[in-house]
Amino acid sequence: MYDVAIIGGGVIGCSIARELSRYQVRTVVLEKYAEVGFGTTKTNSGIIHAGHHSSPDTLKGQLVVRGNTLFDQLCSELNFGFARIGELVVAQGEEDIPVLEHLKKQGENKGVPGLEMWDQKRLQREEPNLSHKLVAALHAPSAGVINPYEFAFALIENAVDNGVELKVDSPVLKIDVVKDGFVFHTPHEQIASRFALNCGGIFADKIAQMVGLNDFTINPRKGEEYMLDKRLMGLVRRLIFPVPKPTTKGILIIPTFNGTIMVGPTAEDTDDRYDVTTSYDGAKQVFDFVSNICPSITERETITEFAGLRAVSNTNDFIMGPTNIKGFINVAGIQSPGLTSAPAIAEYVCYILKGEGLVLKPKGNFKHHVPGPPRFGTLGIEEQQKLIKENPLFAKIVCRCELVTEAEIHNAIDHGARTLDGIKFRSRAGMGRCQGGFCTTRCMDILAKRLGLSFHEITKRGGDSWIVTEMGKVKNR
Numbered sequence: 319m320y321d322v323a324i325i326g327g328g329v330i331g332c333s334i335a336r337e338l339s340r341y342q343v344r345t346v347v348l349e350k351y352a353e354v355g356f357g358t359t360k361t362n363s364g365i366i367h368a369g370h371h372s373s374p375d376t377l378k379g380q381l382v383v384r385g386n387t388l389f390d391q392l393c394s395e396l397n398f399g400f401a402r403i404g405e406l407v408v409a410q411g412e413e414d415i416p417v418l419e420h421l422k423k424q425g426e427n428k429g430v431p432g433l434e435m436w437d438q439k440r441l442q443r444e445e446p447n448l449s450h451k452l453v454a455a456l457h458a459p460s461a462g463v464i465n466p467y468e469f470a471f472a473l474i475e476n477a478v479d480n481g482v483e484l485k486v487d488s489p490v491l492k493i494d495v496v497k498d499g500f501v502f503h504t505p506h507e508q509i510a511s512r513f514a515l516n517c518g519g520i521f522a523d524k525i526a527q528m529v530g531l532n533d534f535t536i537n538p539r540k541g542e543e544y545m546l547d548k549r550l551m552g553l554v555r556r557l558i559f560p561v562p563k564p565t566t567k568g569i570l571i572i573p574t575f576n577g578t579i580m581v582g583p584t585a586e587d588t589d590d591r592y593d594v595t596t597s598y599d600g601a602k603q604v605f606d607f608v609s610n611i612c613p614s615i616t617e618r619e620t621i622t623e624f625a626g627l628r629a630v631s632n633t634n635d636f637i638m639g640p641t642n643i644k645g646f647i648n649v650a651g652i653q654s655p656g657l658t659s660a661p662a663i664a665e666y667v668c669y670i671l672k673g674e675g676l677v678l679k680p681k682g683n684f685k686h687h688v689p690g691p692p693r694f695g696t697l698g699i700e701e702q703q704k705l706i707k708e709n710p711l712f713a714k715i716v717c718r719c720e721l722v723t724e725a726e727i728h729n730a731i732d733h734g735a736r737t738l739d740g741i742k743f744r745s746r747a748g749m750g751r752c753q754g755g756f757c758t759t760r761c762m763d764i765l766a767k768r769l770g771l772s773f774h775e776i777t778k779r780g781g782d783s784w785i786v787t788e789m790g791k792v793k794n795r
């Protein structure tokens with residue numbers, strides 16, 4: 319019997335797991351995919367928002383600023399990729415300036431630090447590659463970029479180090495409400511717990527329905543993102559936002575933590591909870607828009623593209639709290655800025671659990687740190703040579719585009735990678751210009767040997783996403 323079962327190992331489930339692991343609480347995370355973070359958590363813009371975009375009347379508007387402030391401490395403890403590069407909301411005409419002023423006031427009232435209006439001259443000096451037609455901007459220095467998958471991996475690794483149990487490939491298919499809690503049915507086993515936290519992302523309404531709750535719906539909103547060639551690195555130094563629309567913050571220019579520029583996302587409502595395809599229309603929308611703001615960006619620079627699904631609830635806000643079913647707590651409707659708010663959501667959920675009767679007695683021996691990946695390609699020559707002396711596998715380059723070594727592939731597997739995407743998102747092998755053309759078979763070879771699998775058992779992201787089939791047919795879905 320666990321105290322708490324967390325359904326869903328996205329950034330929200332992993333943040334809560336880590337927060338709960340500070341206490342003497344028996345926690346289990348049930349995740350349907352082969353690894354954590356493989357839902358919306360790995361398909362977003364990777365922005366730690368400053369917090370001035372969302373209204374203080376909403377739960378998301380209240381938690382985002384607190385979430386933002388927690389990232390420096392978290393990054394120093396968990397060593398994921400994160401940098402506060404700042405953000406500019408740009409005005410394309412004089413009519414946009416009152417919107418910037420409103421955002422500034424809204425942010426200041428919420429405690430967002432350092433908000434400043436920049437005139438055209440300052441904007442051109444600071445970001446010379448943006449269109450000279452832009453008339454002004456609102457600067458928010460506390461906004462940042464993050465590798466969201468690294469964040470989720472580090473959170474769960476630390477939670478597991480502190481006693482949380484993680485069960486991957488464990489979709490919850492059915493939930494029995496019993497006298498002292500719940501019994502969760504997965505394909506492999508039945509698990510009992512006193513409390514249930516519904517962190518199921520775009521499936522959270524379906525999970526609530528398993529205990530008979532029908533009081534909210536999740537309506538997926540798809541966002542397509544386009545990753546550009548690294549030779550554009552440095553084209554813009556800050557996150558570039560247009561003035562926001564009611565349903566979206568708009569199409570953005572995002573200098574990612576690793577220097578690659580990404581553009582997007584679109585915002586299209588969809589009924590299909592599995593549709594993460596990109597489209598001609600999406601690309602056109604993104605590049606038509608972005609080229610007005612930064613004329614040197616063209617579609618020809620695209621090296622890869624992906625889409626993610628926002629879990630938009632019928633209230634258009636986070637839905638968090640106890641329900642009519644005692645012990646069943648929703649952490650649902652976590653659309654943007656859910657990634658930013660995740661650490662604050664975790665604190666808030668612990669507060670809710672305490673209110674519902676869970677005793678949170680701190681552990682004396684809580685471990686705060688995980689080491690983070692080696693990142694050979696970012697080191698100076700002397701540091702690289704030192705690593706090679708310690709471990710000659712640092713001298714073997716597996717991914718040429720991102721300069722990822724064999725030692726880093728082993729490190730990714732040591733820290734939980736079980737699929738090609740698990741390796742890619744932990745080490746960056748396959749993330750560069752050739753998109754795995756060179757390193758995929760090398761990664762498969764190492765993964766097969768380390769896990770004692772044959773080539774045709776290796777998957778891209780678990781399930782039936784095999785790269786090759788036994789008959790030699792290429793599948794790569």
Ligand SMILES: Cc1cc2nc3c(=O)[nH]c(=O)nc-3n(C[C@H](O)[C@H](O)[C@H](O)COP(=O)(O)OP(=O)(O)OC[C@H]3O[C@@H](n4cnc5c(N)ncnc54)[C@H](O)[C@@H]3O)c2cc1C
Binds near residue numbers: 361
């Ligand atoms: C295009 C896009 C851009 C975004 N950009 C940003 C941004 O820049 N900044 C920001 O703050 N936010 C952003 N967001 C929002 C952010 O990505 C989400 O708020 C966040 O990832 C939500 O995390 P989650 O854990 O709730 O969901 P998920 O990551 O989807 O996790 C839910 C998990 O539940 C699991 N699950 C579902 N059903 C079951 C079941 N029956 N049994 C077991 N497991 C189950 C799923 O497999 C999944 O892993 C963006 C979202 C999108 C789509």
